[in-house]
Amino acid sequence: MAGIPTSSRWMPRAAPDCSSQEPAHWPHSRIMEMSLDLLGNAVVSGVLLGGFYAAVTIGVSISFGMLDIVNIAHPAFIILGSYIAYIANATIGLDPILAAVIALPAFYVLGVAVYQIYYLAFERRGDEALRGLAFFFGLLFITEVLLVLVFGVDYRLVEAPYIGPTLHIGVVDLPLRLLVPCLVALVLVAGLQIFLSRTFLGRAILAVAQDQLALRLMAADPVRIKRIAFGLSIATASLAGAVLIVIQPVEPSIGRDYIGRIFAICVLGGMGSFAGTLVAAMTLGIVESFTATFYGPSWAPAVAFGFLLITLAVRPAGIFGR
Amino acid sequence: MNGAKFVLLLLLTGAAGFGAAWLIGNAYLFFAGYVVLQYIALATAWNILGGYTGYVNFGTAAFFALGAYTTVVLHKLTTLPVPMMMLVGGLVSGIVGLGTGYLTLRLRGAFFSIATLALAVVVQTLITNWNFVGGSRGAYIVRPPTVPLLGIDYIQYLFLVMLVLVVIVLATARTIERSRLGYGFATIRDDEIAAEASGVPTLRLKLLATTISGAFMGMAGAPLPYYVTYLDPASGFSLAYAVNGVAMPLVGGTSSWLGPVIGAILLGTLQQVATVTISSALNLLIVGLMLVAFVIVAPNGILGLLQGMRERLRWHLAGRSRV
Amino acid sequence: MTADTLLEVSGLGKRFGGFVALESIGLNVAEKERVGLIGPNGSGKSTLVNCMCGTLRNEMGSVRFAGQVLDGLSAHERTRLGLARSFQLPRPFNTLSLADNLRVPLLYSGRHGSQPIDARCMELLRVVGLADKSDRLPRDLTQIEMRKLELARAMAADPRLLIADEAMAGLSHAEVDDILSLLIQLNEQGVTVILIEHIMRAVMHFSRRLVVLVAGRKIADGDPTEVVRDPDVVRAYLGE
Numbered sequence: 004m005a006g007i008p009t010s011s012r013w014m015p016r017a018a019p020d021c022s023s024q025e026p027a028h029w030p031h032s033r034i035m036e037m038s039l040d041l042l043g044n045a046v047v048s049g050v051l052l053g054g055f056y057a058a059v060t061i062g063v064s065i066s067f068g069m070l071d072i073v074n075i076a077h078p079a080f081i082i083l084g085s086y087i088a089y090i091a092n093a094t095i096g097l098d099p100i101l102a103a104v105i106a107l108p109a110f111y112v113l114g115v116a117v118y119q120i121y122y123l124a125f126e127r128r129g130d131e132a133l134r135g136l137a138f139f140f141g142l143l144f145i146t147e148v149l150l151v152l153v154f155g156v157d158y159r160l161v162e163a164p165y166i167g168p169t170l171h172i173g174v175v176d177l178p179l180r181l182l183v184p185c186l187v188a189l190v191l192v193a194g195l196q197i198f199l200s201r202t203f204l205g206r207a208i209l210a211v212a213q214d215q216l217a218l219r220l221m222a223a224d225p226v227r228i229k230r231i232a233f234g235l236s237i238a239t240a241s242l243a244g245a246v247l248i249v250i251q252p253v254e255p256s257i258g259r260d261y262i263g264r265i266f267a268i269c270v271l272g273g274m275g276s277f278a279g280t281l282v283a284a285m286t287l288g289i290v291e292s293f294t295a296t297f298y299g300p301s302w303a304p305a306v307a308f309g310f311l312l313i314t315l316a317v318r319p320a321g322i323f324g325r
Numbered sequence: 326m327n328g329a330k331f332v333l334l335l336l337l338t339g340a341a342g343f344g345a346a347w348l349i350g351n352a353y354l355f356f357a358g359y360v361v362l363q364y365i366a367l368a369t370a371w372n373i374l375g376g377y378t379g380y381v382n383f384g385t386a387a388f389f390a391l392g393a394y395t396t397v398v399l400h401k402l403t404t405l406p407v408p409m410m411m412l413v414g415g416l417v418s419g420i421v422g423l424g425t426g427y428l429t430l431r432l433r434g435a436f437f438s439i440a441t442l443a444l445a446v447v448v449q450t451l452i453t454n455w456n457f458v459g460g461s462r463g464a465y466i467v468r469p470p471t472v473p474l475l476g477i478d479y480i481q482y483l484f485l486v487m488l489v490l491v492v493i494v495l496a497t498a499r500t501i502e503r504s505r506l507g508y509g510f511a512t513i514r515d516d517e518i519a520a521e522a523s524g525v526p527t528l529r530l531k532l533l534a535t536t537i538s539g540a541f542m543g544m545a546g547a548p549l550p551y552y553v554t555y556l557d558p559a560s561g562f563s564l565a566y567a568v569n570g571v572a573m574p575l576v577g578g579t580s581s582w583l584g585p586v587i588g589a590i591l592l593g594t595l596q597q598v599a600t601v602t603i604s605s606a607l608n609l610l611i612v613g614l615m616l617v618a619f620v621i622v623a624p625n626g627i628l629g630l631l632q633g634m635r636e637r638l639r640w641h642l643a644g645r646s647r648v
Numbered sequence: 649m650t651a652d653t654l655l656e657v658s659g660l661g662k663r664f665g666g667f668v669a670l671e672s673i674g675l676n677v678a679e680k681e682r683v684g685l686i687g688p689n690g691s692g693k694s695t696l697v698n699c700m701c702g703t704l705r706n707e708m709g710s711v712r713f714a715g716q717v718l719d720g721l722s723a724h725e726r727t728r729l730g731l732a733r734s735f736q737l738p739r740p741f742n743t744l745s746l747a748d749n750l751r752v753p754l755l756y757s758g759r760h761g762s763q764p765i766d767a768r769c770m771e772l773l774r775v776v777g778l779a780d781k782s783d784r785l786p787r788d789l790t791q792i793e794m795r796k797l798e799l800a801r802a803m804a805a806d807p808r809l810l811i812a813d814e815a816m817a818g819l820s821h822a823e824v825d826d827i828l829s830l831l832i833q834l835n836e837q838g839v840t841v842i843l844i845e846h847i848m849r850a851v852m853h854f855s856r857r858l859v860v861l862v863a864g865r866k867i868a869d870g871d872p873t874e875v876v877r878d879p880d881v882v883r884a885y886l887g888e
Contacts, residue, residue: 073435075383075442124621132434134620136381137575140442141617144568148610263443270436301454308447312428315436505755512741512752518703519739521723522732524757524805528722580743 040174045296046289047175053288054185057281058246059261060268061192062239067266068275069212070229070236072121073131076139077265078258079146080237084110084244085159085253086150092161099161100187103245107238114237117142118230143258150255158252166249184246191242195235196277208232212275260304267311332496339488347481355480359552361593362487363545367566368573368585369494370541373501374534375571376579379514380434384425384441385570387448388418388539390561392546397458397556400466406473407486407548414547415540421448422539423532430531449562463557466550483548494541498582510534542570564609569593572616578628587627652679654714654809654840655700655731661708662692662699669695670864673709677809677842682835684855684872685844688885692864693844694736697811701733702726714808728758732807736814736844738794740786746773746797747782750804759806768804776800776830792823799830809840816847824850848886852876860885 059081066074084103091102125135170177199205211228247253268287272279287310294306326334346354367389375381382388392414399410425444429437453461472482501507509530512520521527550556569592577588592612599608623630655677662670670692677683687693698704700711702723711718713731721729732753741749750769754760760768773779776796781788789797795815802810812831816824828850835841845851851858851872858875860868862884868875875881 073438075439120621128624130624133375133379133381133579134575134624136435136438137571137620138617140381140383140571141613141620144564145610145613145617148564148606148613151606152604152610259442259446262439263446266436266439266443301450304443304446304450308443311440311443315432315440316428508744508748508752508755511744515741515743516739518723519735519741519801520752521703522701522727522735523753523801524724524727524759525752526722526724526756 041296043175045292047177048181049289049292050285051177051181051185051288052250052292053281053285054188055181055246055250055284056264056268056288057284058184058188058191058239059243060265060272060280060284061188061195061277062236062243063265063269064272064275064277064280065195065208065236065239066233068269068273068280069208070232072118072126072229072233073136074139074233074236075136075262075266076142076146077236077240078261079143080110080113080240081244081247081261082150082253082255082258083146084241085248086154086244087241088245088248089159089161089253092163093159096162098163099245099249100163100183100242103241106241110241111234111238114234115230117237118233121233122226122230147255147258154255156254156256158254159248160252161248163249180249184249187242187246191239192277192281195239199277204228204231208235260307263304263307263311267307267314271310271314328496328500331499332492335492335495339492343481343485343488346484352478352480355484357594357597359480359484359487360597361590362484362491363549364569364573364589364593365491365586366487366494366545367542367570368577368589369491369498369582370538370545371570372574372579372582372585373498373541374538376574376584377501377507377510377514378531378534380430380531380534381438381571382441382535382538383438383567383571384445384448385542386562386564386566387441387445388422388542389546389549389566389570390452390558391418391421391448392543393549393556393561394452394458395543396547396550397464397466400550401457401464404469407483407551411486411490411544411547415544418543418546419536419540422542423536425539426532426535430528430535445562445567449558452561453558459557461558463555463560464550466554466556468551468554479551483552486548487545490541490544494545495582495586497537497541498585502582506530506533565596565605565612568609568612568616569596572612572619574626576615576619576626578626580625580628584626584628591627653677654679654681655842656712657696657700657709658712659709660696660699660706660711662695662704662706668864670699670706673861673864673866675859675866675869677840679808679840680835680838681840682832682854682856683840683842684851684858685842685861686846686848686851686858686885687861690863691861693861694813695864696861697733697813697844701731701811724756727753727805727807728756730759730806730808731811732757732802732805732809733811734795734798734802734813734815736817738786738798740789740794740797740801742786745783745785746778746789749786749797749801753801753805757805760804761806772800772804775803775833777826792819792826795819795827796830799827803834807839809842810834811842811844813844814846815843816845816850828854848876 063074063077066072066077084106087106088099088102091097092099121135121138125131125138165179165183168179170179170182199209207228208231211225211232264287268280268283271286272281272283287307290310291303291306294302342358346358367385371382371385395414395417396410399405399413425440426437429440452458458464468479472479474482474485501510509520509525512523512525513527513530517527549561553560573588573592574585575588576592577586578584592615596608596612599611619626625632653676655675657673657675660670660673673696685693695704699706702718702721702725713726713729716729718726741752744752747769750772751765754765754768770779770782773782776799778793778796778800786794786797799812799815816827819827824847831841831843831854843851843854855872857870858868858872859866860875860881867884868878868881876886
């Protein structure tokens with residue numbers, strides 16, 4: 004099930020340490036300790052998962068949050084990234100994350116190409132609301148079907164030295180298969196944040212998000228800036244995809260599970276605020292983790308959807324947003 | 326042509342189609358015909374919301390499957406004639422449409438569309454986890470032993486039922502187009518803020534469109550269990566419904582009731598023919614590619630292309646007559 | 649507050665995040681008045697209109713129209729009460745003909761009388777000089793024709809009070825006179841008009857009362873000839 008791996012390697016230990024001396028007439032404290040154990044691990048996995056969700060969403064924070072492009076096909080690019088990592092891993096044994104880094108330029112170019120088509124066919128004509136959306140839906144759909152045609156519907160996974168081992172710190176388990184993606188995600192988000200705030204190009208992107216007219220007056224071409232930004236947004240999908248297939252096995256239809264999550268996090272995080280995205284991602288991760296631990300992992304999409312609805316109904320401006 | 330004449334024309338056309346298939350005597354025609362009719366209903370239902378008001382529903386599969394699974398539930402609890410099942414299925418899907426709309430239609434259209442995408446996933450998850458309807462293993466539906474109408478077999482009966490639904494849906498779409506409601510819908514699509522300023526109760530109309538659209542989709546899905554006799558989430562929520570619901574109106578043309586009909590007949594027949602020769606995944610790929618191609622190159626669909634040709638012809642003739 | 653006060657704005661405030669767009673705006677408009685509203689760009693004139701008409705929600709203060717509190721009412725409900733506006737940048741219904749553009753408010757504002765809708769459409773088009781283009785689409789219109797359509801559409805809602813938001817921007821001398829005479833004619837038929845404009849000639853000719861908005865605050869409200877001599881107004885807006 005998407006996001007919450009259910010293999011026994013991951014599930015936290017449910018039973019307390021039997022060697023501890025517990026007075027028999029304090030059964031409640033035993034249950035409490037057991038639950039505290041579960042609770043702690045649920046929170047930790049939630050946070051780690053949240054980091055991963057941030058990586059998955061950050062591209063949409065750029066395309067939807069900043070550029071106002073409703074790219075519902077973003078999950079498709081992520082899954083594409085997963086499969087590319089899989090191919091590299093299965094054929095030449097390349098580390099999936101390394102493969103994603105190598106594939107980054109290709110994804111960037113892909114993003115630039117997609118935006119160019121989108122701009123010429125829809126944005127320029129003012130037809131984004133219906134046909135632009137349908138275009139992205141078409142991309143989402145085509146990608147899934149193409150992957151089914153090429154790879155079939157079986158789950159694919161990767162092998163890497165950090166999939167398997169778990170760090171034990173006190174009562175808390177830190178599975179490396181969650182920890183490494185989370186760290187990669189944080190590096191990605193931090194790197195992008197630095198790029199946006201410190202470089203000229205990055206600031207131009209932030210400017211385009213706020214006021215296209217002002218940008219035009221500065222003799223910068225907003226379309227070119229948006230093209231670069233969208234390219235960046237799709238490039239993040241390469242890393243997100245690699246990180247996804249590290250966390251869980253992947254098959255073509257998984258992308259659809261992520262749409263609700265991605266947009267819920269993007270909206271809740273304030274549409275373009277990276278800090279907000281991180282916080283929102285962690286929140287969703289923790290809520291999903293709790294739900295999975297206490298109610299079972301099959302409810303995950305419902306949690307994300309509920310999140311999305313609540314966010315839309317209550318705070319469309321998000322936590323940190325405009 | 327007024328509404329009554331239109332309905333009559335549709336019924337006559339349908340009767341002619343039925344009669345022709347009957348005479349040819351190939352049972353497959355009724356099987357394929359049912360599917361095409363189902364898609365006409367689905368595409369028209371989508372267009373009442375998407376084409377008329379401009380709000381895009383990507384969760385066609387969810388509304389359709391809810392209708393189908395309502396039938397499964399009812400079938401396990403009691404015996405009802407298929408038309409009754411359709412009414413209940415329509416009610417369920419209509420309510421879900423209303424609910425989704427209520428929660429998202431105060432915001433921009435993109436959020437509604439995203440919510441419908443997520444809805445499709447959630448509804449599928451819920452149904453897959455619901456053992457009463459068979460969960461992921463699916464449910465077997467036994468057709469009733471006797472056909473409510475004499476002299477025809479069960480598939481032909483379902484064909485007729487779907488035909489009646491198509492007539493109802495098309496008549497509704499056409500009536501809306503020409504009515505006060507149609508103007509209201511069009512202004513929502515063109516400029517919602519100006520619509521509000523002109524006195525159009527946009528939220529109320531959007532909710533109405535979402536409910537009608539969802540209800541018709543549910544009604545289109547309701548007979549499905551009796552058609553396939555085995556229903557599991559994979560087929561009920563098939564990608565085919567997701568893409569066709571959007572592709573058929575956009576390929577055919579969203580500006581009038583005729584567009585989805587053209588799109589459904591064209592794409593539906595194409596897919597029925599192609600399923601025999603190529604894999605279903607490749608089939609769907611072609612539909613997806615056609616969707617993207619049309620949306621980029623011919624945004625007003627086949628109707629738009631025909632309109633363009635007619636205008637160019639008129640221009641040409643006008644030029645000629647001046648000579 | 650007199651018996652024939654039609655529009656009553658009190659303490660109206662609106663912020664966008666940290667930015668205060670409007671602060672403590674108070675304005676009374678009497679039946680059949682001709683009010684001009686001027687101010688520099690960005691002073692909040694359109695925001696004020698949006699708040700009065702319900703397109704935006706104001707956080708503070710309230711608006712009363714014909715004695716009824718408007719807060720909480722959506723834009724279409726306010727139009728139905730008789731409060732109409734034209735948009736600064738024309739927002740026509742692009743897939744509908746000109747006649748159909750006017751048909752919409754006639755169908756939905758609930759205010760048009762017993763006259764058949766088609767006849768009323770044509771009459772309005774005639775008044776603005778667009779009768780010969782009744783089945784064209786808005787994209788075939790020139791700038792001034794779009795402005796006229798915009799006004800005609802607001803008129804089609806049969807308002808008691810019409811707010812004309814910069815209906816004359818970018819038009820020639822003769823075209824400005826065109827629109828001006830339209831509004832004066834409307835006023836003579838009993839419609840209260842608030843004219844928002846930058847073209848001082850038109851404002852001075854039209855207004856019997858002049859209101860000045862600067863940086864979200866009202867700094868003057870009174871007789872036009874006195875207001876334009878007010879040193880604060882000269883400094884903030886006219887003297888530039």
